[in-house]
Amino acid sequence: MSKEIYENPDLKKERQNCPFNKEEITHLLDGGKEKTIERKQLENYILSDEQLKDAVPMEYLSHADKYAEELRKACLLMHKLADSPAGQVPTLRALMGAGLGSAVLKEGNPLALHYVMFIPALMGQGTIDQQAKWLEKAYNLNMIGTYAQTELGHGTFLRGLETRATYDPKTQEFILESPSLTAYKWWPGSLGKTANYAVVMAQLYTKGKCEGTHPFMVQLRDEETHEPLPGIVNMWLNPVCISSYIHYGTYVKPTNSKLSYATMVFVRVVVCQDVTTNLRKAVTIATRYSCVRRQSELKPGDREPQVMDYQAQQNKLLPPLAATFAFQLAADHLWNLYHTANNNIEQGDLELLPDLHGLSCALKALCSSEAANFVEVCRQSCGGHGYMSCSNFPRIYGQVTAAETYEGENTVLWLQVARYLVKTRKEQSGGLSVKYLIGEEKGPKTVDTTLEGIVKLYRRAAVGLVDVAIAELDKSGRKGEAPHDAWNHAAVYLIKAAQAHARLFVVESFVDSLKEGKLSAPVRTVLSQLCELFIIYWLLERSGDFFLCSNLTKQDLLLLNSKYVELLAAIRPQAVNLVDSFDLRDEVLNSPLGCWDGNVYQRLFDEAAKSPLNQSNVHESFHKYLKPLLKSNL
Ligand SMILES: CCCCCCCC/C=C\CCC/C=C/C(=O)SCCNC(=O)CCNC(=O)[C@H](O)C(C)(C)COP(=O)(O)OP(=O)(O)OC[C@H]1O[C@@H](n2cnc3c(N)ncnc32)[C@H](O)[C@@H]1OP(=O)(O)O
Numbered sequence: 001m002s003k004e005i006y007e008n009p010d011l012k013k014e015r016q017n018c019p020f021n022k023e024e025i026t027h028l029l030d031g032g033k034e035k036t037i038e039r040k041q042l043e044n045y046i047l048s049d050e051q052l053k054d055a056v057p058m059e060y061l062s063h064a065d066k067y068a069e070e071l072r073k074a075c076l077l078m079h080k081l082a083d084s085p086a087g088q089v090p091t092l093r094a095l096m097g098a099g100l101g102s103a104v105l106k107e108g109n110p111l112a113l114h115y116v117m118f119i120p121a122l123m124g125q126g127t128i129d130q131q132a133k134w135l136e137k138a139y140n141l142n143m144i145g146t147y148a149q150t151e152l153g154h155g156t157f158l159r160g161l162e163t164r165a166t167y168d169p170k171t172q173e174f175i176l177e178s179p180s181l182t183a184y185k186w187w188p189g190s191l192g193k194t195a196n197y198a199v200v201m202a203q204l205y206t207k208g209k210c211e212g213t214h215p216f217m218v219q220l221r222d223e224e225t226h227e228p229l230p231g232i233v234n235m236w237l238n239p240v241c242i243s244s245y246i247h248y249g250t251y252v253k254p255t256n257s258k259l260s261y262a263t264m265v266f267v268r269v270v271v272c273q274d275v276t277t278n279l280r281k282a283v284t285i286a287t288r289y290s291c292v293r294r295q296s297e298l299k300p301g302d303r304e305p306q307v308m309d310y311q312a313q314q315n316k317l318l319p320p321l322a323a324t325f326a327f328q329l330a331a332d333h334l335w336n337l338y339h340t341a342n343n344n345i346e347q348g349d350l351e352l353l354p355d356l357h358g359l360s361c362a363l364k365a366l367c368s369s370e371a372a373n374f375v376e377v378c379r380q381s382c383g384g385h386g387y388m389s390c391s392n393f394p395r396i397y398g399q400v401t402a403a404e405t406y407e408g409e410n411t412v413l414w415l416q417v418a419r420y421l422v423k424t425r426k427e428q429s430g431g432l433s434v435k436y437l438i439g440e441e442k443g444p445k446t447v448d449t450t451l452e453g454i455v456k457l458y459r460r461a462a463v464g465l466v467d468v469a470i471a472e473l474d475k476s477g478r479k480g481e482a483p484h485d486a487w488n489h490a491a492v493y494l495i496k497a498a499q500a501h502a503r504l505f506v507v508e509s510f511v512d513s514l515k516e517g518k519l520s521a522p523v524r525t526v527l528s529q530l531c532e533l534f535i536i537y538w539l540l541e542r543s544g545d546f547f548l549c550s551n552l553t554k555q556d557l558l559l560l561n562s563k564y565v566e567l568l569a570a571i572r573p574q575a576v577n578l579v580d581s582f583d584l585r586d587e588v589l590n591s592p593l594g595c596w597d598g599n600v601y602q603r604l605f606d607e608a609a610k611s612p613l614n615q616s617n618v619h620e621s622f623h624k625y626l627k628p629l630l631k632s633n634l
Pocket residue numbers: 092093096097098112113116147149150155156157158159189258259261262264265267270271274353354357405406407408409412416419420423
């Protein structure tokens with residue numbers, strides 16, 4: 001007789017009479033029905049392998065054992081790559097980030113940097129000959145690489161990196177050296193124990209002149225013994241300059257010195273998708289739990305309500321739910337811009353490079369910071385159980401907050417965005433993605449609180465805040481301040497302008513995608529509600545920007561607040577159906593709070609029982625430490 005599948009009765013009720021086709025949203029997020037089929041096949045192929053399951057929860061292993069266990073599974077995954085039903089590239093993409101890969105490699109993938117930065121650096125910066133020599137070796141895993149740029153003393157300021165690569169014309173070799181403790185490469189993933197090669201960013205010196213940071217291929221460890229090569233600690237020999245600019249002993253400047261920064265741009269683009277995947281996991285866990293959890297008293301004398309019925313809980317969870325769609329659609333737009341810009345750059349056309357740099361900095365900073373804040377709100381919305389390690393919130397939060405720092409610390413990236421916006425506004429040229437900055441934007445006299453009207457307000461705020469920042473810069477200039485001091489003293493305004501620009505891009509992506517998308521009426525309705533909720537939410541959160549730069553009035557704000565709470569109530573009934581549409585398997589969520597069946601309490605109990613401390617009634621430490629204390633009559 002088939003085993004009755006348990007489904008929490010509250011979740012079961014939430015799923016009844018869903019007014020829209022969940023699979024239509026699943027296909028939208030996957031990029032089409034075929035992609036969904038491919039993803040599900042791949043998930044079955046990977047998650048059905050018993051060798052990829054953890055014998056004990058990772059949190060109970062030592063540091064070294066965690067590393068060994070993750071490396072074992074990562075290597076097994078690479079073996080499975082060859083026979084993957086989805087093909088190599090889609091499989092690699094799925095295994096590297098917060099999605100399928102995190103279901104197997106819970107502490108992180110020791111081989112991630114090899115695929116996410118080392119190979120992209122070779123593809124983007126290597127000459128044809130260098131790619132012929134190294135790409136096949138890298139793809140065949142005959143070498144494991146990392147991307148070694150950050151040093152103990154420098155991560156942000158690349159022009160301040162201390163590692164030197166001095167070209168010796170006699171031997172036609174580069175001598176790499178770490179001249180000081182602060183020059184030690186620090187942070188590169190896999191550098192410690194896994195990688196045997198690295199793309200090393202170093203200051204290139206030739207004929208006594210520094211030509212700036214360039215990428216070098218360096219062998220770190222013996223390919224057989226894995227022992228570090230001689231002198232590897234503070235002296236590297238025989239590196240090779242990738243995309244060598246040394247021709248017959250003479251340095252030939254690249255068409256754009258920032259092309260050597262291209263690998264970072266790629267990762268900033270993919271990080272937007274990755275943090276969105278993590279946010280989807282957090283929202284799914286918190287939403288399902290909030291419909292299982294019953295607590296307190298809403299109506300005196302009534303049964304304890306589902307906590308999702310509190311408006312306060314809806315206010316916590318529905319904006320992040322809406323954000324997952326907003327960030328996904330914006331990340332898709334950015335990915336398309338990346339491909340167009342990259343194809344043009346390969347043809348020597350660098351026109352889109354500033355736009356790509358500006359937008360990738362903006363979205364990486366916005367999506368990572370907003371996702372980190374939203375993940376923490378999701379954790380808090382689950383009370384004490386959200387604090388447990390097994391809830392998966394600590395791990396998701398750790399992964400998303402890391403993205404606020406790596407690949408360009410967010411503040412530094414915001415300032416890069418501001419530099420691009422000020423230049424575009426002042427020069428009234430370029431600015432593919434910031435057309436509103438070119439030419440005069442006439443702000444609406446009275447505020448129109450329709451969707452289109454609110455988007456116009458976002459545009460007013462974006463252009464207005466750039467103008468406020470420029471006015472600050474000009475004011476400092478008139479006081480005789482040097483440009484670098486004026487820039488530093490306008491930083492608060494510059495960052496606000498950059499953030500307003502990033503929000504406008506996300507809002508326009510969401511609205512435009514709904515206009516262009518071939519959606520059924522029910523799906524369009526629920527996504528339009530989410531879109532309106534999200535853009536009003538952000539406006540209310542940043543109302544100061546809009547008061548400063550538009551004719552928004554107190555009455556408008558009160559009207560928008562009312563609209564916001566109406567939308568909370570309208571979307572509440574579909575919250576579980578919307579997160580079900582993400583189609584995130586329990587293994588990917590990896591949380592007893594978020595399982596599809598809602599069997600939360602039994603799963604929490606089962607997880608607790610796995611703790612080594614729960615394998616005996618009295619831990620040995622009692623006899624060693626506590627009992628003597630109890631007897632000591634202090
Ligand atoms: C495949 C799917 C899987 C998904 C997996 C995702 C999970 C990810 C897993 C692991 C990855 C994480 C591992 C982390 C790796 C790292 O952290 S690598 C190290 C990252 N480090 C940085 O990002 C350093 C940040 N600092 C900088 O980028 C630069 O120092 C700077 C802040 C940009 C300043 O550089 P610089 O001082 O040289 O330049 P400026 O004087 O400020 O500007 C000069 C002009 O250059 C333009 N510029 C700057 N950068 C770029 C660029 N990247 N591209 C194009 N143009 C650039 C700038 O706009 C100025 O132009 P202007 O003169 O016209 O105004």
